[in-house]
Amino acid sequence: MAKRQTAPSAEVLARAGVDLHLELEGRGLRAGLTEALREAVRSGRLAPGTRLPASRALASDLGIARSTVTECYAELVAEGWMTAQQGSGTRVALRAEPRRPSTATVDAEAGAGASGVPAIRATHGLGPGVAEFAEFPRAPWLAAARRALAAAPHSAFGYGDPLGRMELRTALADYLSRVRGVRAEPQCIIICSGFHHGLTLTAHALAAGGVRAVAVEGYGLDIYRATLADAGLRIPPLGVDEGGARIDELALADVGAVLLTPAHQFPTGFALAPERRAAVLDWARTTGGVVLEDDYDGEFRYDRKPVGALQGLDPEHVIYFGTASKSLAPALRLGWMVVPESLLPAVAAAKGRVETVSVLDQLTFAEFVTSGAFDRHVRARRTTYRHRRDELVAAAVQSSAEVRVTGMAAGLQAVIELPTGTELRAVQEAARQGLIVSGMAQFRHPDAGPHVPRRDALVVNFSVVSDSAWPGALHTLSSVLPQSVLP
């Protein structure tokens, strides 16, 4: 979690809302929450005037009864720490002066320490580098873990197949076929610890097979470019426009593979145009090249049914990558790749001799998928994310005629296009207000030439904050967008 450099004003905190992280035990729940808030005010971590989350939202976030929260608020009001006013919620009392200079951000790690001291954080992140992931389905996950542990044979607790547990590979073969149109036998699916791991394995397998260069999209995450470069591969950039990556440039690129995000280009948010989907497969067939399909958020499309995976059109020339990092949580460190039979030995060799992904998590996720819990979770998140995206579009429209949300109604990030020359100021102003958000410039390939035009835009990951923190984060975001100059 990046730390804020300056403390926000009370007004900012009040607008941004407060995200609470509390270690709650079964007993003394209310007393613990009350003391945590009291201590946060006393130490200045919650500044005077800060508005607390609505009791309903906080209760839902913490998985406790709403009455516990309202009783706690009432007690703090009675003690004078807070004030309650009809229509403006509960706020930190203005006379509740901090003991020492206020720093609004307490490191998230501190809040989870063994000490049991609850921490309160007031900084939001809406960027891809944010080490935060709210709304993990804790109870359904635990229930799946219970069933998976009960069913697991003794042999499941051994070293395991380096390619992954067959239960999970079978469950994923069914799921990916149903949801993404992927064509895969379970034995062609390799379990890995996420896209980064899968790409690392693939980079080494390609390099070992004589590939010297992999084309990448002109906008993308630097960590993946570095992964390929670390394996000794050149990474020439392709142009990116409203039809996705410029596949026509592949012909001149002299590469053995291309890394694409066809369903939803990251970060620009466009889908790969149908004729380009056909063209990249033609290129692969003609040249013997390999398409690396990063399907990071394929489950999330809000306007219509998602376009199926490229892999389904030509399983022999595409390595398909999926991950639980976007749909469930990065903390699982769980991803999967569907590998053409011809490349299987090389990728398996790169993976090595020992399973590196928790077998218990694999069995739990297999149970989570086959029981239908995963579908239910994705469906619920889809509804939430669609709503958040709509609110983002509305906020952009209200701000200025020059500001608009571009890209598809899909995925977990939205792109807010800004007037030329205003991106850096917006990112900095957001940071000053405690909101971490990325500018488009951050994702531009360092070797990109004029065929990858610069665009002023914010890339907003609206999936990472909790339900209670979202309204405040949106409010802060709105305030940093360039405003229309009224005539």
Next chain:
Amino acid sequence: MAKRQTAPSAEVLARAGVDLHLELEGRGLRAGLTEALREAVRSGRLAPGTRLPASRALASDLGIARSTVTECYAELVAEGWMTAQQGSGTRVALRAEPRRPSTATVDAEAGAGASGVPAIRATHGLGPGVAEFAEFPRAPWLAAARRALAAAPHSAFGYGDPLGRMELRTALADYLSRVRGVRAEPQCIIICSGFHHGLTLTAHALAAGGVRAVAVEGYGLDIYRATLADAGLRIPPLGVDEGGARIDELALADVGAVLLTPAHQFPTGFALAPERRAAVLDWARTTGGVVLEDDYDGEFRYDRKPVGALQGLDPEHVIYFGTASKSLAPALRLGWMVVPESLLPAVAAAKGRVETVSVLDQLTFAEFVTSGAFDRHVRARRTTYRHRRDELVAAAVQSSAEVRVTGMAAGLQAVIELPTGTELRAVQEAARQGLIVSGMAQFRHPDAGPHVPRRDALVVNFSVVSDSAWPGALHTLSSVLPQSVLP
């Protein structure tokens, strides 16, 4: 799981006992167990004459009431599938002919399939390569997972610190200090997915730092030698005798590091002699060398308190490796390294940018350790393993005056020294009887010269089978040991 080539006779199966893997639901438990056994007899997977596990042992294995098992057995006897005789337990009836040629081994994976069809396996493994691990503490682990999930802040579900969750590193710093005398600040502990992963990181860090060779023990696991060699390191062997590795040979070896198992040499079972402990640290200080301490089973010592870790004597020259693979289960893919501050940047760089170990498992294990559940589990296993080792010693003594168990009363493996020239026959005979066990020759360094004497011995990992399968496995093992020729 290696598959047997030939079906064992009924007598063998009867001696070897039966390890049952059943998917049991809350309802219909007895009916399910009864049908599973009936089907196993019908299909020939349980051969006529096979003795079933004692009801107490099977009930304990399956975590069900003993009465459920006895009722099930009684029902099968009443139906004529089984026979019960005072003193010889319950056996498969001799007239219960198999439908088709019997194959005693059903792939363990099949038993865990989504189909819910229970499988019965009758092959044991007592070797290090056995993909089996019984007695995982399922209920306490799940309870810890529940507490950890409830307490985890939102931020815990993000990508996480590539070096590991601070909760776990803190818990391990305390635990390792208390149990193994390791001196470590939490920030010097790196979480990895097991010893293999930790050694891989270390090998790359050492190679990047200019190390060209790492001395290894003349007997050890080939996979670790391969890991070092894959990083481009030479791996000259040291002699191994009853005082552990021959540290005096280091002076001539021209290496930058040495990989040791000081607490319990694997596989020979001796501790590194006190003067050699001092000598290897002297070597490290004098030459700037690094000692890699593989403390794979340090928690298990049966005669007296374990000797503390080497690392505690000189934290600046030792990288300490520990793992949950031996004390809990390989399936967790969870290990840890304690790294000298000077080497921390290089090892962290090798680990890369993204956490690769399940954060949920890390949080659960932290809770498992701090709550005392880990201590309780290790204590209980220690009692079991001590007992098994004693039985192994007794079996060896009964067999022949030339057969004896050597090495310390410690760890999870025992070495049964055999008369010269009898090792291969014993390994093959065990395999023929459905018991996988390793010969000492399997562990000998391929470049080892006369300073690493050949020894005929079996290396028996007595920790991997379930409580119900152990007596049968021991019986089979006894039968393949060379017998005394009576005068």
